[in-house]
Amino acid sequence: MRLHVADHPLVAHKLSVLRDERTASPTFRLLVDELVTLLAYEATREVRTIEVPITTPVAPTTGTKIADPQPIVIPILRAGLGMLDGMTRLLPTAEVGFLGMQRDETTLEAITYANRLPDDLTGRQVFLLDPMLATGATLVAAINYVLERGARDVTAVCLLAAPEGIEVLKEAVGGRADVSVVVAAVDSHLTDKAYIYPGLGDAGDRLYGIVD
Numbered sequence: 095m096r097l098h099v100a101d102h103p104l105v106a107h108k109l110s111v112l113r114d115e116r117t118a119s120p121t122f123r124l125l126v127d128e129l130v131t132l133l134a135y136e137a138t139r140e141v142r143t144i145e146v147p148i149t150t151p152v153a154p155t156t157g158t159k160i161a162d163p164q165p166i167v168i169p170i171l172r173a174g175l176g177m178l179d180g181m182t183r184l185l186p187t188a189e190v191g192f193l194g195m196q197r198d199e200t201t202l203e204a205i206t207y208a209n210r211l212p213d214d215l216t217g218r219q220v221f222l223l224d225p226m227l228a229t230g231a232t233l234v235a236a237i238n239y240v241l242e243r244g245a246r247d248v249t250a251v252c253l254l255a256a257p258e259g260i261e262v263l264k265e266a267v268g269g270r271a272d273v274s275v276v277v278a279a280v281d282s283h284l285t286d287k288a289y290i291y292p293g294l295g296d297a298g299d300r301l302y303g304i305v306d
């Protein structure tokens with residue numbers, strides 16, 4: 095598994111405003127969108143391409159286009175939905191599938207409550223979107239799900255990760271060189287309630303408000 099931690103002053107600035115407890119949902123949503131666009135640039139570095147003949151106003155030449163089948167972008171609902179527009183802005187031809195997953199806050203297990211994905215992902219390049227990699231249970235389940243259906247080259251785009259979650263992910267998929275995580279920052283640790291510390295709180299709640 096490959097891990098890329100963004101190292102850029104714009105990412106650090108936007109992330110700091112995002113973390114601030116005084117940042118309300120409208121600004122929070124905007125910042126998530128902007129951060130994902132910055133991370134998407136790095137996350138798509140190895141998107142599959144083909145060479146195509148093109149003709150400029152001056153001369154025929156060879157260009158590069160994203161290869162078919164197009165990559166699949168999968169936001170993990172709810173919080174991952176806040177990252178979708180930022181990602182598809184850079185990858186507008188991607189297909190989009192959905193996984194609804196919720197962490198049981200007592201057992202910390204990931205429960206899948208919605209799935210709108212093709213059964214056959216053979217050979218497909220997949221981008222999973224979820225702002226928070228805490229214990230890693232959600233991302234391990236989502237990555238295993240797409241790998242079991244044949245996906246190759248899976249990149250998770252996250253805003254914050256805990257070292258504990260990264261270790262769990264490495265143990266689960268560490269042997270695979272075609273699994274990557276791109277993250278804006280790796281924080282200090284998990285709290286006793288498995289929240290990322292210092293983190294930004296509950297990403298879904300901060301994006302969309304508290305839903306019981």
Ligand SMILES: O=P(O)(O)OC[C@H]1O[C@H](OP(=O)(O)OP(=O)(O)O)[C@H](O)[C@@H]1O
Nearest residue numbers: 172173196197226228229230231232298
């Ligand atoms: O690494 P883990 O310990 O599994 O935790 C991370 C998960 O928790 C959050 O989702 P949550 O369950 O709060 O759902 P929500 O997006 O609907 O708020 C977050 O968006 C991840 O999906």
Ligand SMILES: O=c1cc[nH]c(=O)[nH]1
Nearest residue numbers: 228289290295296297
């Ligand atoms: O810190 C955390 C951990 C899990 N989910 C969140 O939204 N935030």
Ligand SMILES: [Mg+2]
Nearest residue numbers: 296297298299
């Ligand atoms: Mg939540």
